[in-house]
Amino acid sequence: MPLFRLFNLLILGLTLLVTTPLVSAATDGAAVVAEITRRGDSAIDSYEPNNRLPTATEFSSLYFEVFEGAGMELDLGLKSPGLKSELEVQFGIVNGKAMRGVPVDDLKASWLDLRGKLQEAGTLYGKEEADGFLPVFIKSLLILLREGVEAMLVVGALAAYLRRAGGGDRIWVLYAGVGIAIPLSLLTGWALTGALQAAGTSRAVVEGITMLLAAAVLFYVSFWLFSKREAQRWQAWIAGQIDSALSQGSLLALGGAACLAVYREGAETVLFYHALAAGSSGSGGAIAAGIGAASTILLFIYLALRHLSLRLPFQLFFVGTAVLLYGLAIVFMGQGIIELQAAGHFGSRHLPWVPLVPWLGISPSLQGIAAQGGMLLLPAAAWAWQQRRGSMR
Numbered sequence: 001m002p003l004f005r006l007f008n009l010l011i012l013g014l015t016l017l018v019t020t021p022l023v024s025a026a027t028d029g030a031a032v033v034a035e036i037t038r039r040g041d042s043a044i045d046s047y048e049p050n051n052r053l054p055t056a057t058e059f060s061s062l063y064f065e066v067f068e069g070a071g072m073e074l075d076l077g078l079k080s081p082g083l084k085s086e087l088e089v090q091f092g093i094v095n096g097k098a099m100r101g102v103p104v105d106d107l108k109a110s111w112l113d114l115r116g117k118l119q120e121a122g123t124l125y126g127k128e129e130a131d132g133f134l135p136v137f138i139k140s141l142l143i144l145l146r147e148g149v150e151a152m153l154v155v156g157a158l159a160a161y162l163r164r165a166g167g168g169d170r171i172w173v174l175y176a177g178v179g180i181a182i183p184l185s186l187l188t189g190w191a192l193t194g195a196l197q198a199a200g201t202s203r204a205v206v207e208g209i210t211m212l213l214a215a216a217v218l219f220y221v222s223f224w225l226f227s228k229r230e231a232q233r234w235q236a237w238i239a240g241q242i243d244s245a246l247s248q249g250s251l252l253a254l255g256g257a258a259c260l261a262v263y264r265e266g267a268e269t270v271l272f273y274h275a276l277a278a279g280s281s282g283s284g285g286a287i288a289a290g291i292g293a294a295s296t297i298l299l300f301i302y303l304a305l306r307h308l309s310l311r312l313p314f315q316l317f318f319v320g321t322a323v324l325l326y327g328l329a330i331v332f333m334g335q336g337i338i339e340l341q342a343a344g345h346f347g348s349r350h351l352p353w354v355p356l357v358p359w360l361g362i363s364p365s366l367q368g369i370a371a372q373g374g375m376l377l378l379p380a381a382a383w384a385w386q387q388r389r390g391s392m393r
Helices: 002-019 029-045 053-068 072-079 081-100 104-123 133-164 172-192 203-227 229-233 239-245 248-279 284-309 314-342 366-391
Strands: none
Touching: 029 053, 029 072, 029 104, 053 072, 053 081, 072 081, 072 248, 081 104, 081 314, 133 172, 133 248, 133 284, 133 314, 172 248, 203 248, 203 314, 203 366, 248 284, 314 366
């Protein structure tokens, strides 16, 4: 199982990194909330719609330099992932409204919503947390499971596809993609804890751009897979047809999808483990045990996916794989927009009637809903274009 051995390299790297964490101290969440509240109140008091840039710049600074820069974003992601996602969305809403120069009362209402969520987050830091083996072990386990399952699904599905399509000898393309992603993940995670942060680079921007790239590549691969379903129904691909279907461009897309999936999850995983190590001094054994347990569970998921893929009917397998990758592309698109909106690099027009569903990438913003809705319509447009192209031949 060479693919899983490559994942083990990432796991080994994580284990080595947490033994020498770069983050030196646990986050003082209460102090972070107090500073954001104080500066945010001041920014709202001085806000003028006709001179909106100072206020927009201040809220962007509060996200980059205080919420993210002080480590609260990562730390809160361990304590309450859902609340962290809500805060990212709320920062995006406030940033977007400030940049548009909305009326004072409108911006103030959104700031009060953000302020309330910050106060809720602050209460999590007022409690004494158990720092024993079991709580740290569970957090460590959940980090790798939460971040690793999506990457495992993408890479496992692509590997199964190549085997079923008769291209098992070309799985090396996926190995190469994962092999490139692993050191990049570890280096990016390390750099984002210090070097890039000092240079003013935001984790949210890196994550957001990576997610959007992954969404584009996964969409292309899913549509390409779906277009091959008929050929597989009769198991009629001869060697020449396989060579044509698995062309250089298609193989590059498959390798790129594997690389982006692992890179996106791997870099974030490194950051989360640094935050956990910083807040759980002397718990290296519990963290390592959690990583080991999670990697075992991921191995079973990989084996189950491989076993199931070999027993499904061809057409059902190919359609199912395409739908899985397409769904992940839509999720990545929404999550990428949330990150860029929080960082103030993407506009955010609030839609209060839309729920926040972080694991699906759904957020109450016009831009996010429009992007995901557009992706839902793309298959129909692509199919119509393909039909028209076929009728012109």
